[in-house]
Amino acid sequence: MGRSVLGVLYALVMVAVVVAVDVLFFRDHAWARLMANVGIVLVFGAFYLRFFRSV
Template sequence: MTMNLIRWLYILVLIAVIVCVDVLFLRHHFTTRLIVNIGIVLLFAIVYFIVFKKS
């Protein structure tokens, strides 16, 4: 039950980071925003597979 909760919190943090970066820094730069969002998702995916797949 707690791992499921932690995974949902991880997804919520991912969404919050993407929205904050978009609103604060990349509001008027569509291509840059797309590339940065893909990078953020890839970074979160790498961390997810390193941390959560071991447990």
């Protein structure tokens, strides 16, 4: 798979996780939702830099 396809798939998985967590856990809690979303993006960014940067 090419780098761009892998990047797009990774971004789609990240969006799906963010939306699922928002809907399942933080529907009515705006600040908790924002903090969870930032945390999820930071974790995905760290995994990307650690494992997929050299691909």
